[in-house]
Amino acid sequence: MTGAKGIEQELRAALEAYLTSYLTRWDLQKAVALFSPTIHGVGTGHDEFVPERRVFLEIYERDFRQAPNAIVWEQSRLQVAVLSDTVGITTCELHLHTQIQGQEIHLNNLRQSLVWKRHESGRWVIEHLHISFPSTEHGQDESYPNKELEARNRVLARLVEKRTAQLREALEEQRQLANTDRLTGMNNRPRIEELASTEFLGAQRYGYPVSSILVDVDWFKRINDQHGHLIGDSVLKAFADIITARLRAVDHAGRWGGEEFLIICPHIGIEGALALARGLRETIAAHPFPKIGPWTASIGVSQYRPGETLQDFFGRTDAALYRAKELGRNRVEVAPNGP
Ligand SMILES: Nc1nc2c(ncn2[C@@H]2O[C@H](COP(=O)(O)OP(=O)(O)OP(=O)(O)O)[C@@H](O)[C@H]2O)c(=O)[nH]1
The missing domain is CATH 3.30.70.270 (Reverse transcriptase/Diguanylate cyclase domain)
Structure with missing residues (x-):
């Protein structure tokens, strides 16, 4: 039993190390060093189904470029499932806060599942990674931010209407002048x-x-x-x-x-x-x-x-x-x- 408890502790520590190196933006290499050579999974971007480690590295590098500031995170609902001496799963919810291009960004209720495997060296490495944004982010009844997009579209439509009217007026003025x-x-x-x-x-x-x-x-x-x-x-x-x-x-x-x-x-x-x-x-x-x-x-x-x-x-x-x-x-x- 000490074994299972011990493994759980190890997995918690491995997850903490992974999140710290990745989210504090301190050390990309340290974060990706926790990836198994055969890692696969899904990313958060549209259509990001990741078949191999190389693709994850590209995504992570891009992620560092797009959000270079440290990301403050809170973790909740952590569950650690020890499946065997060499395989375990961590599941948790993350709330991320950072600044991108001068704007405060909050990504709440991000769900993350990691499948861990004990490497021959004894270290735990991530074999499978899955991150998802839950529908509650945009409202209980929405999987996608439709309402937000609709509101934004309405603003844009009004703006386009206004600009078109201004353009029409300017053209009419030009025509009159000509x-x-x-x-x-x-x-x-x-x-x-x-x-x-x-x-x-x-x-x-x-x-x-x-x-x-x-x-x-x-x-x-x-x-x-x-x-x-x-x-x-x-x-x-x-x-x-x-x-x-x-x-x-x-x-x-x-x-x-x-x-x-x-x-x-x-x-x-x-x-x-x-x-x-x-x-x-x-x-x-x-x-x-x-x-x-x-x-x-x-x-x-x-x-x-x-x-x-x-x-x-x-x-x-x-x-x-x-x-x-x-x-x-x-x-x-x-x-x-x-x-
Ligand atoms: N102030 C002013 N003068 C103009 C303008 N356009 C043309 N003119 C002048 O209008 C005058 C027309 O003169 P003419 O073509 O000799 O004709 P007129 O003096 O009206 O004589 P008749 O047409 O034969 O009765 C010219 O001196 C032009 O310089 C303008 O926009 N403003």
Whole structure:
């Protein structure tokens, strides 16, 4: 009986030596020296089924690298089963506490079973090793930390949602900037051309009329020359505001060039466009511009002819504007060769 009691004592001491050298991180070699040459078992990592000593050594080395600080442990529920003079089993529960990357880590209720064999030298060595994390770690009803992961996923989902919204906003802002004329806040030329092409496609496919109106500030160079560019800029902004205020929601307006503005009116034929242009000319002529007083604009109008190119269409509108200038300015003219 002394024999069995003595063996139990020996196994307790062997376990203590193993845990001390391994968990205090003092001496990896000392810990693995307690492994039998034929040791096998399972590790704690996903899918870690360990068929031979070499694999255990790799796992232990990795373990030391990942958690280099000393691990404080408490041991409970130790059971020692002496099976024979040369074979025994220790089973216990461990609670580990350490710091990894500045964070407190607590691994509670880790279960460990070791099968010990007496080596020829008389020393006890570990023949089989098994470590498991019990389900209570994450809640009574869970084998896996589903609730914790779900909570984490919800936080991540909210974060992704928030970031996506921010990104969408930033993209929209970028798109706005890319489409906008800085000075007037109107569509810039590439954007108004794009809008015009879309309307022409619609006009060709569904047969509705589309008209364009080109507004050019008269004698604009004089404003710059007499009052300076800043006043010139503010006059351009005032023109843009007057034009924008008169449009229907479906119309498009943009800055076509220096002191030229283009309006695209879908579903409006030449008569409607002429009426709009005349109203616009009157509004402009009656507007008291700051610093420069009343000022005028010349306007060219044309209706899209299905089949013609964008260039042809704008060319005709431009020709109408040119005629308005030629005929004395502050006028509205239709393209010379018809709508
Ligand atoms: N302040 C200011 N001036 C501009 C801007 N873009 C173009 N210009 C000026 O607008 C003037 C246009 O002059 P012109 O093309 O000779 O035409 P105009 O003086 O309006 O005469 P008409 O069109 O023939 O009535 C030029 O002097 C350009 O430098 C701008 O963004 N701000």
